[in-house]
Amino acid sequence: MSKAANTRLTILQKAFELIYTKGYQTTSIDEIIATTQVTKGAFYYHFKTKDEMGIAIIEEILKPTMQEHFIQPTEASQNPIEDFYNMISYLLLEDPFLQVKYGCPVGNLTQEMTPWNNKFSEALTELVNLWKETIINSIEKGKESGLIRKDVVGEQVAFFILSGYWGIRNFGKLQNDNSVYLVYLKELRSYLDNLK
Amino acid sequence: MSKAANTRLTILQKAFELIYTKGYQTTSIDEIIATTQVTKGAFYYHFKTKDEMGIAIIEEILKPTMQEHFIQPTEASQNPIEDFYNMISYLLLEDPFLQVKYGCPVGNLTQEMTPWNNKFSEALTELVNLWKETIINSIEKGKESGLIRKDVVGEQVAFFILSGYWGIRNFGKLQNDNSVYLVYLKELRSYLDNLK
DNA sequence: CATAAAAAATACTGATTAGTATGAAAAAGC
DNA sequence: GCTTTTTCATACTAATCAGTATTTTTTATG
Numbered sequence: 094m095s096k097a098a099n100t101r102l103t104i105l106q107k108a109f110e111l112i113y114t115k116g117y118q119t120t121s122i123d124e125i126i127a128t129t130q131v132t133k134g135a136f137y138y139h140f141k142t143k144d145e146m147g148i149a150i151i152e153e154i155l156k157p158t159m160q161e162h163f164i165q166p167t168e169a170s171q172n173p174i175e176d177f178y179n180m181i182s183y184l185l186l187e188d189p190f191l192q193v194k195y196g197c198p199v200g201n202l203t204q205e206m207t208p209w210n211n212k213f214s215e216a217l218t219e220l221v222n223l224w225k226e227t228i229i230n231s232i233e234k235g236k237e238s239g240l241i242r243k244d245v246v247g248e249q250v251a252f253f254i255l256s257g258y259w260g261i262r263n264f265g266k267l268q269n270d271n272s273v274y275l276v277y278l279k280e281l282r283s284y285l286d287n288l289k
Numbered sequence: 290m291s292k293a294a295n296t297r298l299t300i301l302q303k304a305f306e307l308i309y310t311k312g313y314q315t316t317s318i319d320e321i322i323a324t325t326q327v328t329k330g331a332f333y334y335h336f337k338t339k340d341e342m343g344i345a346i347i348e349e350i351l352k353p354t355m356q357e358h359f360i361q362p363t364e365a366s367q368n369p370i371e372d373f374y375n376m377i378s379y380l381l382l383e384d385p386f387l388q389v390k391y392g393c394p395v396g397n398l399t400q401e402m403t404p405w406n407n408k409f410s411e412a413l414t415e416l417v418n419l420w421k422e423t424i425i426n427s428i429e430k431g432k433e434s435g436l437i438r439k440d441v442v443g444e445q446v447a448f449f450i451l452s453g454y455w456g457i458r459n460f461g462k463l464q465n466d467n468s469v470y471l472v473y474l475k476e477l478r479s480y481l482d483n484l485k
Numbered sequence: 486c487a488t489a490a491a492a493a494a495t496a497c498t499g500a501t502t503a504g505t506a507t508g509a510a511a512a513a514g515c
Numbered sequence: 516g517c518t519t520t521t522t523c524a525t526a527c528t529a530a531t532c533a534g535t536a537t538t539t540t541t542t543a544t545g
Binding site: 115116118119194195196200201203204205207208209214217218221246248249250252253255256257258259260261263264266267268269273276277279280281283284287 | 311312314315390391392396397399400401403404405410413414417442444445446448449451452453454455456457459460462463464465469472473475476477479480483
């Protein structure tokens with residue numbers, strides 16, 4: 094990777110960490126360049142505005158991560174119900190980057206940036222739709238293989254699972270204690286079993 | 290109500306509206322006093338800091354509203370499952386103040402202010418716990434009256450319902466279209482029926 | 486009405502914000 | 516090596532921010 098490309102990636106990664114923990118609006122460019130040891134000239138060479146950097150974080154950091162961790166595993170799945178549970182459980186309890194008190198990066202950005210910033214809304218919508226469609230496809234496969242009841246509606250379940258995940262992440266932020274995750278997961282288990 | 294008390298209440302109400310639509314951090318005191326037609330001297334006579342005003346909004350606007358609209362109706366309920374659905378459905382589709390694109394005021398504040406502001410966390414936790422406990426009590430009553438299965442765990446269901454609500458509110462913000470609510474409500478109906 | 490206290494008005498401050506103007510260094514192309 | 520383009524560095528600006536200092540007006544109380 095060229096030195097310039099490295100500078101750009103460093104900015105994106107460090108900025109993302111700051112934004113995840115502090116929020117987008119309250120993370121200043123001065124703070125970003127201080128922690129990255131990059132000058133303002135360099136920053137504005139790579140990004141025309143702060144928002145352009147924000148979009149780049151979604152496209153170049155969040156999107157690939159989501160592809161790798163959620164989309165591909167789910168697509169390869171043979172047992173949707175088991176894998177939905179494992180996916181959520183992994184995200185809540187085991188993912189090494191995510192922390193209870195900081196919630197879900199995508200959920201946070203959605204809450205903070207919509208409905209005022211169209212660019213953010215579009216980029217985030219694309220991200221979320223990707224995840225949603227993958228879940229729907231997985232449910233359809235499960236219905237064909239007999240693991241899921243035929244009368245289950247994929248879209249409804251997808252929204253229900255993802256909503257619950259975003260919501261419990263918000264509870265986690267509030268309580269800063271992953272015991273809420275454990276309670277939630279028990280009920281998720283029960284809900285998912287009812288799809289069989 | 291004295292003129293002073295009226296000034297204070299006006300500030301709280303208008304500030305709350307601004308914060309609901311724009312977010313807390315991005316709503317400035319200058320903006321609040323501009324829309325309320327109140328001077329800075331008056332504002333800082335009533336509130337020592339911006340955060341003190343924020344807490345007052347939670348205590349004096351959000352809390353009474355929640356008491357009136359969610360707590361009392363649920364406590365009076367004879368049929369928990371039906372009333373849970375109606376409560377969520379009302380909030381999503383009928384409440385005259387709430388708007389799809391702005392999400393849930395309590396959820397928004399939680400996302401934005403935790404984990405950095407302890408005062409906010411405490412005030413919001415109190416609010417949410419009130420709601421949660423009311424749901425749990427209602428479930429217990431439902432179990433006694435035979436409307437809900439005995440093996441249902443109240444706390445799990447409470448978290449599941451509230452998480453789903455917060456989450457779908459965030460989806461609403463993202464899509465700015467209440468069709469996501471309709472899809473969500475269908476699955477909620479199905480989930481709740483499984484508690485019988 | 487007189488006085489004291491409460492309530493509000495005005496003008497300011499220092500810090501922080503995103504973004505810019507300009508020039509210097511580094512890298513690439515020939 | 517020379518030139519051009521890319522990449523980065525420094526110093527600045529105008530706007531906005533939460534909060535303060537001070538004074539004036541309004542209200543309550545005797």
